[in-house]
Structures are given as C-alpha cells and as structure tokens.
Amino acid sequence: MKAAAQEKFAFNKENEEVFQETLKKYPTKMAVLLPALWLCQKQNGHLTDEILEYVAGRLDLSPVHVYSVVEFYTMYHRRPPGKYHLQLCRTLSCTLCGCEELREHLAKRLGIAPGEKTRDGLFSLEEVECLGSCGTAPVMRVNEVYCENLNLEKVDKIIEMCKADKPLEEEPMGAH
Amino acid sequence: MSPRIISINFDKPDAHKLSVYEASGGYGSLQKLFTMPPDEVIEHVKNSGLRGRGGAGFSAGMKWSFVPKDTDKPKYLCVNADEGEPGTFKDRKILQLDPHMMIEGVIICCYAVGIHTAYVYVRGEYVKPARRLQAAIDEAYAKGYLGKNIQGTGFDLDVVIHMGAGAYICGEETGLIESLEGKKGQPRAKPPYPAVIGVFGCPTVVNNVETLSALPFIMNEGWQAYAKLGTEKSTGTMLFSISGSVERPGVYEGEFGVNLWDFIERSTGGVRGGRKLKAVIPGGSSSSILTADEARSTYLDYESIAAAGSMVGSGAIMVLSEEDCVVKALEVVARFYAHESCGQCPQCREGTYFISQIARRIENGEGSMEDIEKILDTCPLLMGVTVCVLADSIAMPAKSYIEKFREEFDQHVKEKHCPYRSAERKSAVL
Ligand SMILES: Cc1cc2nc3c(=O)[nH]c(=O)nc-3n(C[C@H](O)[C@H](O)[C@H](O)COP(=O)(O)O)c2cc1C
Ligand code: SF4
Ligand code: FES
Numbered sequence: 001m002k003a004a005a006q007e008k009f010a011f012n013k014e015n016e017e018v019f020q021e022t023l024k025k026y027p028t029k030m031a032v033l034l035p036a037l038w039l040c041q042k043q044n045g046h047l048t049d050e051i052l053e054y055v056a057g058r059l060d061l062s063p064v065h066v067y068s069v070v071e072f073y074t075m076y077h078r079r080p081p082g083k084y085h086l087q088l089c090r091t092l093s094c095t096l097c098g099c100e101e102l103r104e105h106l107a108k109r110l111g112i113a114p115g116e117k118t119r120d121g122l123f124s125l126e127e128v129e130c131l132g133s134c135g136t137a138p139v140m141r142v143n144e145v146y147c148e149n150l151n152l153e154k155v156d157k158i159i160e161m162c163k164a165d166k167p168l169e170e171e172p173m174g175a176h
Numbered sequence: 177m178s179p180r181i182i183s184i185n186f187d188k189p190d191a192h193k194l195s196v197y198e199a200s201g202g203y204g205s206l207q208k209l210f211t212m213p214p215d216e217v218i219e220h221v222k223n224s225g226l227r228g229r230g231g232a233g234f235s236a237g238m239k240w241s242f243v244p245k246d247t248d249k250p251k252y253l254c255v256n257a258d259e260g261e262p263g264t265f266k267d268r269k270i271l272q273l274d275p276h277m278m279i280e281g282v283i284i285c286c287y288a289v290g291i292h293t294a295y296v297y298v299r300g301e302y303v304k305p306a307r308r309l310q311a312a313i314d315e316a317y318a319k320g321y322l323g324k325n326i327q328g329t330g331f332d333l334d335v336v337i338h339m340g341a342g343a344y345i346c347g348e349e350t351g352l353i354e355s356l357e358g359k360k361g362q363p364r365a366k367p368p369y370p371a372v373i374g375v376f377g378c379p380t381v382v383n384n385v386e387t388l389s390a391l392p393f394i395m396n397e398g399w400q401a402y403a404k405l406g407t408e409k410s411t412g413t414m415l416f417s418i419s420g421s422v423e424r425p426g427v428y429e430g431e432f433g434v435n436l437w438d439f440i441e442r443s444t445g446g447v448r449g450g451r452k453l454k455a456v457i458p459g460g461s462s463s464s465i466l467t468a469d470e471a472r473s474t475y476l477d478y479e480s481i482a483a484a485g486s487m488v489g490s491g492a493i494m495v496l497s498e499e500d501c502v503v504k505a506l507e508v509v510a511r512f513y514a515h516e517s518c519g520q521c522p523q524c525r526e527g528t529y530f531i532s533q534i535a536r537r538i539e540n541g542e543g544s545m546e547d548i549e550k551i552l553d554t555c556p557l558l559m560g561v562t563v564c565v566l567a568d569s570i571a572m573p574a575k576s577y578i579e580k581f582r583e584e585f586d587q588h589v590k591e592k593h594c595p596y597r598s599a600e601r602k603s604a605v606l
Contacts, residue, residue, distance in 0.1 A: 025336045027250075027376050033358035034341055061358075072360040072518075074342035075300045087301075091262045092461055093419035095508045096500055129344065129512050130262040130461075131301055134419035134492070135426045144303040170304065173272055175187035176426030 009051050015039045019058070029059045033069060037076055046077035074128070082117045082124035084162045087141040090127045093134030098151075102138055103127065105152055109159065122162065135176070146170050179405060181393045181413050182386060183429040185274045192308050194315040197276040203321055205395035209284055210329045217288035221391065224399035225411030230256050230347070230384030231460065231490045233478050240289050240381055242371035249378040253286055253294035254356065254370075256384045257309075258340055258347035260299060261460035262512055263492030266415035266427045267385040271298070271305035274389070275312035279335065281388030283321065284395055286333050289381055293334050297352050300341045310337055344516035348564045349382040351518065362518045363564035384490075386415055406432030410477035414491050420457075421448045421497035432477040436466075439476055440493060451497040455581070459489025461509045462569035464576035465502070485576065501596040502581040503588050506574060507535040513570040524567035527558040531574055538585060541593035548585050552578055 011019055022035045036059060040051045047070060056063040070076045077085075088103055107113055110123050117124040133139045136148030140155075145168045147158055161168055185191035185200060197203070209217065222237030243251060255278070259267040270278055282294050298306045313335050316322045324332050338356055345351045346361035353375045355361035374380020390412060394402045403411045410432035416439070419425040423445035430439050436458065440446075447453050456471035457463055464486040466474060474484045481488050496505065510532035519525045534551055537543040551574055558571040578585055587595055 025334070028357065030358035031356060031376075034339065034355065037341070038339055059358075065359075069358070069360055072343060073300075073340075076341055090508070091512055092457075092505060092508050093263055093425075093494055095504065096420040096494070096496065128342075129515060130260065130264075132259045132265045132268050132299065134263050134265050134494075135417060137419060137425070141301060146304070173269065174426070175183070175273070176424070176428060 009040075009044065009048070009054050011039065012043060015043055030061060032059055033061065033066065034073075037066075037070065041076060046080045048078075080121075082122055084123050084142055086123060086125050087128045087131070088114075088125065089129070089131045089133075089137070089139045091130035091134075093130070094137040094139060097137040099138040102140070102150055102152065102155055105155060109156070123159075136171075142168055178429055178431045178434070179413060180429050181402075181405075182270065182277070182389050182415050183274075183427065185277070186269065186427075191274050192272065192276070192312060194276060194312065194319060197274070201396070202276050202392075203280055205280060205392045206283060206321070206327060209287055209395055210327065210331065214288045214290060217284065217395075220399050221284075221288065221394060224394045224402040225406075225409070226387065226390055226394060226402065227410070227478065228384055229386035229390075229414060229491065230349075230382075231261060231462070233488060236383060236387055239371060239383075240285065242369065243289050243379045243381060244372065245290075247379055250293065250376075251289060251291045251379045252375050252381070253282065253289070253291045254349070254352055254375060254380055254382045255282060255294060255296040255388060256347060256349065256352060256382055257296055257298040257302070257305075258344075258352060259302070259385075260344035260347045260516075261462060261490045261492055262509070263417060263419055263457070263460050263494045264490040265417045265419070266491065268302060268305050269415070269427050270385050270389055271302065272308050275309045276316065277392055278309075278385055278389045279312060279316050279321070281391035282335060283326070283333060284391040285381065285383060285388055287331060291381065292332050293336065295336050295338045295356055295375070297338050297340060297346070297356060299347075300339050306337055306339060313337070343518075344512075345518045345564070345566060348566070351564070352382065353380065360518070362520050363566075365563050407477045407479070409479055410488075414488070416443075416476075416491045416493050418444050418493045418495065420495040421451065421500055422446065422495045423448050430476060433480075434476050435472070436474045436476045436481075437468075437472045440471075440495060444495075447495065447497045449497075451499055453495070454498050454500060455496040455502065457486075457492075457494040457496070457505075457573075459487045460492040461494070461512060462565075462573065463487045463489045464572050465496075465505075465580060467580050499596060501539070501594055502577050502584045503535065503539045504594065504596065506577045507532070507539045509573060510535045510570055513566060517566060521562040521567065523558050524562045527554055527567060528570050530554055531570060535574075538588050539594055541588060541591070543589050545586070545589055548578060548582075548589070 052066045056066045114127040138150045140147045190196045226236045227233045346355040348363045350364035351361040370380040428443035453468040456466045514528040514532040517524045517528045555571040555575040558567040
C-alpha cells in the first residue's frame with residue numbers, strides 16, 4: 001500500500017507571485033518576514049511549525065528568529081481560530097460604553113470564555129485592546145470586519161448572520 | 177466653527193477617489209513644490225510650526241532637518257499608521273476617507289528630505305483602510321504622482337504598505353523600525369535617533385499620518401496661513417478623537433487655543449444623557465486625567481494642557497461622566513500597558529503588571545489603603561528609566577487618577593466593592 005503522501009506546505013501560485021513581488025520592495029529579506037507570515041496565514045488559516053520552518057527557509061532566517069517574532073505579535077494564529085474569529089475590544093472607551101456586558105453575553109451565548117473556540121469550530125472569542133474605533137464603541141472585529149456601535153441586539157444579530165453564513169458588512173464610515 | 181484642513185473632504189462622497197480629490201484641487205501643491213529647492217521646503221514647514229500628531233508633538237520641519245544631507249546611504253520615510261493609543265481613531269478616518277491627502281503629504285516630505293522609498297506601517301487590524309490606501313496609491317502611480325520621474329521632474333518615489341500584526345509598541349518609532357525590519361517590535365535606545373540611524377541602518381523620518389496630511393495645505397496656502405491658525409506655539413488645527421461618555425463621539429477638527437470643555441461640548445453635544453461631567457482624559461490613555469473644573473478652565477493647545485499637568489498627545493479625548501468609575505478606568509488602562517509592554521525593561525515589564533494587579537484588586541473591593549499607596553510608590557520607579565516611554569505612560573496617569581480622585585479609591589476600599597456597580601457584581605475583567 002502506498003503511504004499517503006504528507007502534503008508539504010508551499011505558497012500556492014498566486015501567493016508565490018505576491019511573495020516574489022514583495023521581496024523586491026525591501027532591501028533585506030528579513031523585512032519580508034511579517035508580510036510572508038501574513039501570506040501564509042491567508043493561505044492556511046493558521047501558522048504551523050512546518051510553516052514557520054518553511055518561511056525561515058524562504059527568507060534565510062534562523063527558525064528561532066521566526067518563532068520568536070510570531071510569538072511577539074497577537075494577530076498570528078498558531079492554532080486554527082474559529083471560522084468566525086470574534087475580537088471584542090476591552091479598552092477604556094469601549095468599557096465606558098458597555099463592552100463588559102457584551103463580553104458576558106457573548107461568553108454565555110457561545111458557551112466559551114475569551115481564548116476559547118466553540119466545539120463546532122464556528123466561533124472563537126478573543127478580548128483585544130483598542131481597535132482604533134473608539135468613536136463607535138463598543139466595537140468587535142469579526143474576521144476582518146469592524147462591527148461598531150454594538151449593543152446586545154446587534155451582537156445577537158451578528159451571531160445569527162454568522163450561523164447562517166451571511167456576509168457581514170461594515171457600516172459606512174461617517175465624517176465624524 | 178473651527179477651520180477644517182485635514183477633514184475638509186471627510187463628508188464629500190467618494191473623496192477617497194483620485195478624481196474627486198483632484199477636482200477639489202488635490203495634488204495641486206506639487207507644482208509649487210517641485211519649483212522650490214528641498215531645503216526651502218523644510219524651512220517652509222519649519223516656519224509653519226507644524227508639530228507631530230503621533231503623540232510627541234515635535235516640530236516636523238525640525239525633525240526633517242536632522243537628516244544628514246551628505247550621506248550616500250538611501251533615506252527612508254516611515255509613515256506611522258499604527259494608531260494604537262487607546263482613544264485614538266483619526267488616522268483610520270484619514271486612510272479610509274481621504275488617503276490621497278496623506279499621499280500628497282508623503283510626496284512633499286520625501287521631496288524635501290531626498291527620500292525615494294516610503295513605508296506606510298499600518299496596524300494589522302486596519303484591513304479595510306489599508307485596502308483603500310492601496311487603491312489610492314495605485315491610482316497615484318497610474319497618474320504619475322508616484323513612481324519614476326514624477327510629473328516629469330526626475331524625482332522618483334515608491335510607497336509601500338507594510339501591515340503590522342497586533343502590537344501597540346510598534347507605534348513607538350523605533351519599535352516600528354524594528355518591526356519593519358522583520359523583528360520583534362522592541363524599541364531601541366536613543367540616541368542615535370532614527371533621523372541618523374533608522375530603518376535598515378539608514379537615515380529615516382518617522383511621521384504620523386495626520387502630520388503628513390497637513391502638508392498640502394501648508395504648501396498651497398503658505399506657512400503663514402497655517403501659522404496664523406491656533407496659538408503661537410501650537411499652530412494650525414488638529415483632529416481630536418472624542419470618545420467615552422459623550423452624546424456624539426467622533427473625530428472633530430479643532431483649532432488650537434479654544435477652551436477644552438467648550439470644544440468638546442460644542443462638537444459632541446456634551447456628556448451623554450445629560451449627566452454631569454466628572455473628568456476628561458485629553459491626550460490618549462497615556463495622558464494624565466483632568467478634573468471637570470480643570471477641563472472647563474484649560475485651553476486646548478500643547479502649552480496650556482502641559483501647564484495643566486497633562487498632554488495633547490495624539491488628540492484622543494476621553495470623557496468620564498459622574499457614573500463612570502475612575503478606579504475601573506485605571507484598572508482597564510493599567511491592564512492595557514501591562515499587556516502591551518514589550519518586556520525588555522524590567523521596570524516596565526514588572527511595574528505595569530504590578531499596578532494593573534493592584535488596581536484590579538481595589539476595583540474588586542479587595543484592596544487595602546496600603547494598596548493605594550503601593551501604586552503611588554511604584555509610579556516614580558517607572559519614570560524616566562526605561563528604553564521608551566511606555567512605562568511613563570502608565571505611571572503618569574495612575575498617579576493623576578489617584579491624586580485627583582483619591583476619595584473614589586478610598587471608597588472602594590472602605591465599602592469593599594465598586595460603588596458604581598451593584599454590590600454582588602464583581603468586576604467582569606479577567
Ligand atoms: C508607546 C508608544 C506608542 C506610540 N504609538 C504611536 C502610534 O500608534 N502612532 C503614531 O503616529 N505615533 C505613535 N507614537 C509616537 C511615535 O514614537 C513618534 O513620535 C511619531 O510617530 C512621530 O511622528 P510625528 O512626529 O509626526 O508625530 C508612540 C510612542 C510611544 C512611546
Ligand atoms: S519601557 Fe516597556 S515597552 Fe518601552 S522598551 Fe521598555 S519594556 Fe519595552
Ligand atoms: S477602546 Fe475600543 S476601539 Fe478604542
């Protein structure tokens with residue numbers, strides 16, 4: 001019987017092109033580390049050990065450098081997040097506008113604490129620091145989408161939308 | 177009404193598109209720019225009095241003049257779009273609503289300093305603003321405002337977006353530089369300053385998004401027109417991000433020198449729900465708190481706010497009403513700095529955590545009077561001793577929260593719970 005070939009990670013064709021283009025924009029290979037990690041995360045959803053070794057190889061960096069950099073930043077996932085990764089802001093303006101209540105509500109509704117993922121893999125919850133949208137507090141990022149001016153009803157609606165796999169849209173940004 | 181310089185296009189539909197920007201005179205400053213010798217542009221910006229809007233408020237023209245002229249190394253511009261200071265949300269507006277104004281500013285800065293590559297370091301969460309900016313950059317290349325031989329002048333400039341990945345400290349200019357180089361964003365000891373040794377070992381200007389966005393006006397209308405606005409030492413206007421317990425939070429452009437509370441009230445409609453004002457944090461979470469009386473009697477400019485013991489910082493004004501708890505505010509702010517310390521200085525690494533733990537204890541009704549003193553004793557140990565000022569950024573506010581609202585801290589200890597929350601409920605903070 002043929003052993004199932006373990007598929008090795010490599011950039012797909014499109015990402016390889018982006019990677020090559022990115023290399024040209026910097027005077028050192030090391031500077032491409034963050035962009036390369038972003039590309040890998042886009043392709044694979046999270047960053048495995050194998051991917052980190054791959055990136056180290058592609059950029060002539062020591063693997064330990066790559067590991068330590070990845071650990072330093074909060075947005076690289078070492079484990080697969082939920083299909084919908086909820087990042088709820090917990091900093092001052094959002095606190096003044098009621099984010100703690102939203103956090104408790106979310107945790108209860110999803111049955112998970114911040115840092116955890118639902119069993120079905122649909123949601124993961126993370127508490128994050130100021131998202132730079134304090135004027136529309138409380139705020140939560142769902143994958144790449146900013147959900148602003150939140151209240152309990154809106155949060156419930158977002159959860160329903162995600163469950164129904166309907167795309168979330170950002171509110172149009174006002175002049176203020 | 178304050179004059180609008182940076183936010184002038186914010187309410188125009190599709191202002192992020194090149195055609196709309198051009199129709200309102202956008203990129204018009206370049207004609208004048210390229211007829212001026214670079215040194216003259218630096219003088220021009222110096223004379224305008226424009227100060228950095230990222231937090232430190234340093235003269236932009238002065239900073240550029242520190243970049244050595246006789247170097248054979250390439251020079252770089254790093255645009256600071258990391259916008260991480262809690263309470264600040266104005267750069268996101270610029271990137272999303274009027275990215276071309278910043279790009280025009282980038283061209284002005286790079287021409288003046290002799291820079292041919294600019295990296296825009298955008299915080300990782302700002303995916304949509306970064307897309308907007310990239311689209312604008314692409315349009316600018318296509319129209320010959322960027323790239324090789326800009327507008328036939330022989331001047332070349334490339335602009336590259338670099339996405340951060342979630343770390344407040346990468347907003348500190350040398351942390352940003354380390355991060356851009358592909359490392360952990362741990363700040364460097366200064367000197368040398370980035371103007372001499374910055375990114376890739378080369379002379380580097382680091383400027384905030386908003387600072388650069390003020391340049392087209394200064395070139396178009398002249399430095400005199402800019403310097404005429406505001407006060408003698410705080411010239412021009414600034415985007416103030418106003419949030420917290422106000423009726424209409426948002427980004428409001430204001431001319432320096434106005435009364436602080438008047439400005440807040442006029443812009444946002446005052447404290448939410450007709451409540452009473454308790455306090456104002458005027459310059460981001462790194463700034464010291466002002467009491468209601470202080471906020472009413474202080475003017476909004478660098479010198480007046482400094483005289484009141486705080487700072488303009490990034491222009492992030494946070495308002496606390498009579499129903500907001502100052503101990504809670506300290507708990508949340510201290511947790512932020514403990515979370516964001518890069519960890520290389522022991523005083524910062526341990527001190528931020530220590531303060532945040534004690535603040536939590538007090539907020540939870542489990543603190544003692546001694547605990548309050550412990551925070552006050554710790555603050556001076558964090559000031560002026562670390563590689564960057566993140567440690568000061570918790571020490572200063574913590575001290576001010578306690579000194580100005582001591583009775584609230586005492587009350588938490590005596591009543592053994594937070595008076596702003598029903599007694600059975602603990603702080604929900606983990
Ligand atoms: C801890 C820390 C965080 C900072 N974060 C930011 C930031 O997010 N954005 C910014 O423009 N400046 C930030 N700064 C200020 C920068 O170090 C630097 O002064 C600024 O980018 C210079 O640009 P400017 O002169 O145009 O303001 C931060 C400083 C410190 C100490
Ligand atoms: S003061 Fe804190 S954040 Fe700044 S360099 Fe030292 S440890 Fe890092
Ligand atoms: S405090 Fe939540 S977005 Fe700034």
